[in-house]
Amino acid sequence: MLDEFMLLGMMPAAVVNGLMFGAIYALVALGLTLIYGVLHIINFAHGALLMLAMYAAFYLFRHFGIDPYFAIVFVVPASFVLGYALYRWGIGKLAHGKDENILLVTLGLAIVIENAAIFFFTADQQTITLSYSYDTVDLGFVFLSLPKVISFFASLFICLLLWLLISKTDLGRAIRAVAKERQGARLVGIDVEHIFAATYGIGIACLGAAGCLLLPSFYVDPFTGNIFVLVAFTIVVLGGMGSIVGALVGGFIIGVTESVGGLILGESLGQIGISLIFILILVLRPTGLFGAKS
Amino acid sequence: MLEIRGLEAGYGQVQILRGIDLDIAEGEIIAVLGSNGVGKSTLNNNICGLYKPFAGSIRFLGNDIIGQDPKDIVSGGLIQVPEGRRIFPNLSVLENLEIGSYRRGKSNRKKNLERMLDIFPRLRERLSQAAGTLSGGEQQMVAIGRGLMAEPKLLILDEPSLGLSPLLVEQMFDLIKSINEGGLSIVLVEQNVMQSLKLADRAYVIENGVVTLSGPAGELIENTELKKSYLGI
Numbered sequence: 001m002l003d004e005f006m007l008l009g010m011m012p013a014a015v016v017n018g019l020m021f022g023a024i025y026a027l028v029a030l031g032l033t034l035i036y037g038v039l040h041i042i043n044f045a046h047g048a049l050l051m052l053a054m055y056a057a058f059y060l061f062r063h064f065g066i067d068p069y070f071a072i073v074f075v076v077p078a079s080f081v082l083g084y085a086l087y088r089w090g091i092g093k094l095a096h097g098k099d100e101n102i103l104l105v106t107l108g109l110a111i112v113i114e115n116a117a118i119f120f121f122t123a124d125q126q127t128i129t130l131s132y133s134y135d136t137v138d139l140g141f142v143f144l145s146l147p148k149v150i151s152f153f154a155s156l157f158i159c160l161l162l163w164l165l166i167s168k169t170d171l172g173r174a175i176r177a178v179a180k181e182r183q184g185a186r187l188v189g190i191d192v193e194h195i196f197a198a199t200y201g202i203g204i205a206c207l208g209a210a211g212c213l214l215l216p217s218f219y220v221d222p223f224t225g226n227i228f229v230l231v232a233f234t235i236v237v238l239g240g241m242g243s244i245v246g247a248l249v250g251g252f253i254i255g256v257t258e259s260v261g262g263l264i265l266g267e268s269l270g271q272i273g274i275s276l277i278f279i280l281i282l283v284l285r286p287t288g289l290f291g292a293k294s
Numbered sequence: 295m296l297e298i299r300g301l302e303a304g305y306g307q308v309q310i311l312r313g314i315d316l317d318i319a320e321g322e323i324i325a326v327l328g329s330n331g332v333g334k335s336t337l338n339n340n341i342c343g344l345y346k347p348f349a350g351s352i353r354f355l356g357n358d359i360i361g362q363d364p365k366d367i368v369s370g371g372l373i374q375v376p377e378g379r380r381i382f383p384n385l386s387v388l389e390n391l392e393i394g395s396y397r398r399g400k401s402n403r404k405k406n407l408e409r410m411l412d413i414f415p416r417l418r419e420r421l422s423q424a425a426g427t428l429s430g431g432e433q434q435m436v437a438i439g440r441g442l443m444a445e446p447k448l449l450i451l452d453e454p455s456l457g458l459s460p461l462l463v464e465q466m467f468d469l470i471k472s473i474n475e476g477g478l479s480i481v482l483v484e485q486n487v488m489q490s491l492k493l494a495d496r497a498y499v500i501e502n503g504v505v506t507l508s509g510p511a512g513e514l515i516e517n518t519e520l521k522k523s524y525l526g527i
Binding site for chain 1: 342344363364365368369373374376379380381382383384385389392393394396397398440444
């Protein structure tokens with residue numbers, strides 16, 4: 001009886017914690033959903049590239065003392081350039097227009113990056129400690145760690161920027177245009193290959209931001225990225241392939257599910273809820289919550 | 295302003311155009327006529343840089359444009375409104391029109407948008423609607439409006455009457471006439487032979503990849519061969 005009462009009392013805290021993490025999940029999923037929605041690529045290199053971003057933030061902190069939140073200023077543009085170049089002169093060229101080739105290329109890329117990371121960074125788990133790592137924010141019913149709160153608002157802000165970019169700028173219109181009508185896009189003068197590479201670049205830039213935001217409250221090793229990307233795939237399916245709003249809402253749902261599941265079933269079984277949601281969505285609504293019906 | 299000489303083109307091993315000569319002067323409206331499969335769209339795709347011809351020359355305003363990227367041809371002011379419209383179904387009507395000036399005419403975007411909505415008042419009511427949900431006639435308006443937003447010097451219209459009801463076809467042709475009277479040169483690629491001839495200054499008839507008839511539209515209307523092959527009289 002007492003146990004159930006305590007569980008209920010801790011529920012709000014679990015929900016808020018889930019929302020905090022959900023925002024970063026959303027950011028990882030945003031990159032994935034954007035790349036899938038426009039390029040029809042299932043980007044298996046997503047986790048490896050997230051891990052690279054985390055290492056970038058890690059070494060910027062260790063060698064130059066740059067705060068990971070400030071490192072966003074460097075890591076995001078660098079991630080964009082890396083993503084742009086990878087697509088323009090790597091994935092796009094190797095794929096020869098065949099989807100199965102793209103799958104293999106991105107998977108191969110992931111293996112190469114992960115093993116290079118083991119070689120250069122070693123397989124040890126690394127963490128950083130900031131002067132404010134253990135500061136907390138008191139919401140009245142729950143204490144939240146300050147880094148998580150900062151990451152939460154930063155993620156929301158980046159999601160908003162991305163939404164503005166996609167819906168309000170010419171680049172965003174061109175991205176949505178090539179997603180559905182490539183020939184028409186060429187005829188209005190859109191450089192389709194450039195837009196494809198830019199889209200991939202933006203997707204990877206989201207990872208750059210996510211990597212910086214994760215580092216203050218998460219460890220990094222050569223396989224960290226996969227933890228998030230498996231979850232991100234679920235979010236993309238839940239929210240609807242290619243939907244930005246879907247990625248955000250899906251991120252929150254999955255974040256809360258994991259956190260509440262962890263509270264009730266214990267840390268190691270907490271992720272069962274995510275798999276359950278994944279299966280339910282596939283059975284009941286395969287296009288996802290915000291996915292377009294084809 | 296457009297001068298095509300000895301154009302041979304096709305896809306892969308298959309040759310479709312076997313030496314086309316075609317000219318259009320400033321302010322003219324010409325019709326390129328022919329039934330399905332004679333190579334009208336192949337001609338368009340090669341003019342717009344989507345494909346590279348096997349042989350021949352295409353000069354636009356004195357410049358050789360063969361081998362140029364479609365985006366550079368658009369920058370030069372040669373705009374195509376393609377067959378099947380190729381509008382962006384997931385973008386709103388407003389966004390479709392705005393993106394027409396992606397590479398050209400961006401500084402006059404607002405002004406041109408107002409002009410488009412005066413030409414196509416029906417689109418004004420549908421500005422925020424996804425273009426894919428419009429009727430065929432409305433989609434054609436979006437496609438033409440999108441093309442005009444780029445402030446073209448030469449506009450190629452590929453089968454604008456396709457899939458429209460007879461009444462709408464008539465309206466569409468009136469509209470093309472009025473756009474041309476505003477000073478814009480137009481290439482009208484059509485299967486709709488008689489209506490196109492009434493509208494055009496000159497016409498070319500393509501059969502099996504070559505021009506079989508050409509001349510002032512008024513003369514071609516009286517041509518007995520043409521009447522026989524396209525009207526069955």
